[in-house]
Amino acid sequence: MNPRALPAGLVLGLLAILVVAPLAGLLSLGGLQLNDPRELQFWHSAYIQRVLVFSLWQALLSTICSVLPAILVARSLALQPVFPLRALLLRLFALPLVVPSVVAVMAMVSVYGAGGWIPLGRSLYGINGILLAHVFFNLPLAVRLLLPYWQAIPRHHWQLAAQLGMNAGQRWRLLEWPALREGLPGVLLLVFMLCLVSFAVVLTLGGGPRSTTLEVAIYQSLRFDFNPSRAVALALLQLALCVVVATLTQRLQRLPEVEIGLDPAPVGIRPVFSTFNLVLIALAAIYVGMPLLSMLIDALSGPWFEVLTETRLWQSIANTLIIGLSAALLSVAAGWFLLRYSASLAFEGRGLAARWIELAGSVVYVVPPLVIGTGMFVLLSSWADVFGWVYPIVIAVNALMGLPFVIRCLGPPMRQNHARYERLCRSLALAGWNRFRYLEWPLLRRPLGLAAGLVAALAMGDLGVIALFGTPESATLSLLIYQQLGAYLVSEATVTALMLLGVCLAAFWLLERGIGGGDRA
Amino acid sequence: MNLKPRRMTAALTALLLSFAAPAAQPTLTVYTYDSFTSDWGPGPKVKQAFEARCDCELELVGLEDGVSILNRIRLEGENTRADLLLGIDTNLTAEARATGLFEAHGITFDNSTLPRPWRDELFLPYDYGYFAFVYNRERLDEPPMSLHQLVDDNNGPTLLIQDPRTSTPGLGLLLWVRKVYGDRAGEAWAKLAPRIVTVSKGWSEAYGLFLKGEADMVLSYTTSPAYHMIAENDSRFAAARFEEGHYQQIEVAGMLAGSGQKRLARDFLRFMVSEEFQQIIPTTNWMFPAALANSKLPAEFSQLVDPSPSLLFDDEEVMKRRGAWIDEWLEVMSR
Numbered sequence: 121m122n123p124r125a126l127p128a129g130l131v132l133g134l135l136a137i138l139v140v141a142p143l144a145g146l147l148s149l150g151g152l153q154l155n156d157p158r159e160l161q162f163w164h165s166a167y168i169q170r171v172l173v174f175s176l177w178q179a180l181l182s183t184i185c186s187v188l189p190a191i192l193v194a195r196s197l198a199l200q201p202v203f204p205l206r207a208l209l210l211r212l213f214a215l216p217l218v219v220p221s222v223v224a225v226m227a228m229v230s231v232y233g234a235g236g237w238i239p240l241g242r243s244l245y246g247i248n249g250i251l252l253a254h255v256f257f258n259l260p261l262a263v264r265l266l267l268p269y270w271q272a273i274p275r276h277h278w279q280l281a282a283q284l285g286m287n288a289g290q291r292w293r294l295l296e297w298p299a300l301r302e303g304l305p306g307v308l309l310l311v312f313m314l315c316l317v318s319f320a321v322v323l324t325l326g327g328g329p330r331s332t333t334l335e336v337a338i339y340q341s342l343r344f345d346f347n348p349s350r351a352v353a354l355a356l357l358q359l360a361l362c363v364v365v366a367t368l369t370q371r372l373q374r375l376p377e378v379e380i381g382l383d384p385a386p387v388g389i390r391p392v393f394s395t396f397n398l399v400l401i402a403l404a405a406i407y408v409g410m411p412l413l414s415m416l417i418d419a420l421s422g423p424w425f426e427v428l429t430e431t432r433l434w435q436s437i438a439n440t441l442i443i444g445l446s447a448a449l450l451s452v453a454a455g456w457f458l459l460r461y462s463a464s465l466a467f468e469g470r471g472l473a474a475r476w477i478e479l480a481g482s483v484v485y486v487v488p489p490l491v492i493g494t495g496m497f498v499l500l501s502s503w504a505d506v507f508g509w510v511y512p513i514v515i516a517v518n519a520l521m522g523l524p525f526v527i528r529c530l531g532p533p534m535r536q537n538h539a540r541y542e543r544l545c546r547s548l549a550l551a552g553w554n555r556f557r558y559l560e561w562p563l564l565r566r567p568l569g570l571a572a573g574l575v576a577a578l579a580m581g582d583l584g585v586i587a588l589f590g591t592p593e594s595a596t597l598s599l600l601i602y603q604q605l606g607a608y609l610v611s612e613a614t615v616t617a618l619m620l621l622g623v624c625l626a627a628f629w630l631l632e633r634g635i636g637g638g639d640r641a
Numbered sequence: 642m643n644l645k646p647r648r649m650t651a652a653l654t655a656l657l658l659s660f661a662a663p664a665a666q667p668t669l670t671v672y673t674y675d676s677f678t679s680d681w682g683p684g685p686k687v688k689q690a691f692e693a694r695c696d697c698e699l700e701l702v703g704l705e706d707g708v709s710i711l712n713r714i715r716l717e718g719e720n721t722r723a724d725l726l727l728g729i730d731t732n733l734t735a736e737a738r739a740t741g742l743f744e745a746h747g748i749t750f751d752n753s754t755l756p757r758p759w760r761d762e763l764f765l766p767y768d769y770g771y772f773a774f775v776y777n778r779e780r781l782d783e784p785p786m787s788l789h790q791l792v793d794d795n796n797g798p799t800l801l802i803q804d805p806r807t808s809t810p811g812l813g814l815l816l817w818v819r820k821v822y823g824d825r826a827g828e829a830w831a832k833l834a835p836r837i838v839t840v841s842k843g844w845s846e847a848y849g850l851f852l853k854g855e856a857d858m859v860l861s862y863t864t865s866p867a868y869h870m871i872a873e874n875d876s877r878f879a880a881a882r883f884e885e886g887h888y889q890q891i892e893v894a895g896m897l898a899g900s901g902q903k904r905l906a907r908d909f910l911r912f913m914v915s916e917e918f919q920q921i922i923p924t925t926n927w928m929f930p931a932a933l934a935n936s937k938l939p940a941e942f943s944q945l946v947d948p949s950p951s952l953l954f955d956d957e958e959v960m961k962r963r964g965a966w967i968d969e970w971l972e973v974m975s976r
Contacts, residue, residue, distance in 0.1 A: 149716075167971060226849050235854040242799075245839045320842045323804060324850075328840040329974045340806040343708050345964070346715060346736075432680055494716065501717050507702075587705050603679045605845035608868045608927075610852055 128461030142495020146348040175333040182254035182315040190262030193404040196397035198270030213260035218581035218624040220598045221320040230414035249325030305369040362483045419618035427615040440597045447518035447579035448572040455526030463538035482524040493588040522575030529571035569636020573628040668698045669905045672723040675703030683925040724900035731891045735956035744898040752932045764893035768928035771887035771948040772813040773880035774858040784881035798857030801847040817888035820952045830973040870941040887948035
């Protein structure tokens with residue numbers, strides 16, 4: 121048996137427990153009442169059809185509007201490896217991920233609202249607002265995820281292309297697109313999932329109940345309606361939808377026909393000053409920067425003294441860091457074992473099995489944390505004091521939610537690494553810790569650092585689970601922001617939001633530096 | 642809903658008190674919402690005041706909102722470690738009663754200042770408020786005088802409201818329109834719809850957008866202007882008084898039949914309707930206390946609009962018909 125199967129099996133088993141057990145726990149409360157006329161009526165209603173169609177439509181549109189420009193921007197960044205503040209810009213691109221949705225809504229309104237810098241008036245509310253917000257969240261993420269594919273093209277390929285006198289179009293067709301094609305489907309799927317489960321942004325900027333996503337329906341059935349079995353059915357529907365989209369995007373996938381290099385070198389062409397590239401980068405930076413800048417401006421005039429002297433703030437910062445960093449490490453470790461196994465499967469020619477394993481690790485993202493958390497609660501509350509479990513549960517669920525990010529960052533390089541060095545390792549009997557230390561760590565630490573940074577950002581901005589269990593001691597910064605906003609303390613909340621961004625930036629820097637080992641991305 | 646930033650001294654006091662609690666004391670566990678337990682909510686003051694007299698520890702567990710409190714109890718059933726629930730409102734009491742987990746409070750509530758007689762044997766109110774459309778005086782000169790005027794004027798003010806599927810005020814507005822328009826509520830919503838800028842998930846989003854100037858009016862509470870007057874010394878904001886009256890929200894507490902601390906729980910309920918507790922409410926929870934003479938309210942509260950007559954559906958009716966009413970609202974608003 122493949123020795124990598126055991127840890128991967130353990131991770132998959134844990135995944136299953138983390139997702140399936142809570143769903144079962146919820147069903148145990150009522151069971152699926154598929155024969156109940158009211159349930160039948162619900163599933164046949166025009167409402168649920170409308171919700172399904174809208175969820176899909178807005179998620180697909182948001183994905184296209186985020187990822188297509190991201191390809192251009194990532195390409196420009198790859199071809200323009202040296203310019204002032206480039207490293208800072210790339211780090212800023214990880215920030216939108218941490219912005220809690222209510223803060224993002226306010227920031228979008230600061231920029232595009234009636235009194236904003238680019239006033240769109242009422243036309244902001246509707247698909248426009250949804251797209252503006254989703255592109256703000258996902259374009260920078262997609263750029264970060266796509267950028268490494270350019271860096272993976274070996275230097276001598278670029279040199280060859282230059283010798284042959286290829287123009288930009290030919291280089292794109294023969295070098296860049298083949299390299300990109302391996303990773304693009306995964307990035308499309310990830311962004312699609314993020315947009316699919318978007319809720320407060322879609323509802324608030326969407327202008328009303330016309331813009332209702334499945335996630336809203338799940339929330340409604342688990343809260344006001346208290347119909348756990350319907351919530352489970354809706355969550356499974358959402359999961360099924362994602363599996364369908366995932367299988368479709370995978371058809372796009374081709375393993376690279378070009379040889380892939382793993383030496384962490386910048387793109388092997390001499391940086392050519394290109395106005396086009398720099399304009400594209402500047403546009404993306406402005407687009408992502410404006411809402412962030414509006415948050416900064418709002419916060420600068422805020423009551424810093426009052427906010428900073430609250431003991432709760434510092435407690436929340438500590439909680440946020442603990443949750444973010446633990447979830448990041450747990451998620452990266454779980455993803456590592458999963459991917460090590462899937463890479464070896466792919467190497468043995470069992471590519472389909474490898475894909476399904478990665479898919480299983482990814483799509484669990486769309487099972488809402490509210491459903492998982494409530495289900496866990498049902499399971500735990502009968503035999504344990506749930507309040508003692510708040511941290512482990514929040515960390516576990518956030519690590520779970522971070523897994524698709526880890527798989528995205530780490531999957532392709534691990535597969536390439538395996539394909540390239542497996543035979544060598546076997547002949548040298550290089551295995552276990554030594555293989556990790558001398559081969560895998562030096563070559564993979566950069567994607568590891570990026571993965572850890574993204575998961576930490578995601579976990580630090582998360583609200584779902586902690587709000588569900590919340591006790592006074594376990595507040596995080598994002599929860600504190602919601603509490604302040606709920607108490608008229610709008611200007612205090614802007615300061616706390618800026619603190620959250622700062623903490624996130626620091627954590628991201630720490631992980632990218634500490635694990636990734638450098639600035640270059 | 643809540644209050645004003647508290648300063649370092651208060652935070653330090655709370656910290657010191659938390660070290661001071663000896664282990665042998667009985668603990669009274671109360672599930673409530675987290676804006677009640679937050680530093681600027683009534684929680685810290687209530688805890689301090691009650692512990693000073695009860696020789697016990699008061700454990701306040703803050704959940705997201707009233708619906709979460711009720712759902713938590715439904716999930717835990719008889720295994721719950723809560724002795725008391727504090728923070729569900731009259732739109733949820735029928736469902737809470739249906740769980741069969743509560744016990745009669747047995748308290749003679751003879752100092753009630755609620756604008757209606759209170760007869761519920763299971764739940765005891767601690768505060769109440771009224772929904773209202775809040776506006777900025779500098780932006781809106783002539784606010785509508787009635788719900789009918791708001792609905793009928795096609796060029797009337799633009800609005801921000803909350804979604805009744807996810808938010809308590811959102812549900813409040815739905816019931817308000819239903820109370821005033823009866824079966825013609827759908828028509829009223831159809832007329833209002835073009836002026837609704839957006840429907841947010843919760844109160845915070847809508848109110849935040851309103852403060853950013855995204856619409857003329859926002860659905861909130863008649864007491865919202867009091868916050869701006871007292872905490873920010875800002876008198877630009879006002880609530881529009883509607884002739885038909887305003888829909889009421891009454892927040893209640895109830896004790897669990899399975900509690901092992903029933904004596905303490907009843908002590909707490911008595912304390913809850915006493916002057917000491919009631920005086921904490923206005924400027925921490927920004928609601929009207931359920932048992933406090935008007936003369937003891939902050940002066941700013943006397944400047945708030947008169948919401949009479951107060952409108953309220955029977956809680957059983959809300960439980961039975963809410964689903965159908967929300968469906969109708971969805972239908973009209975999705976056209």
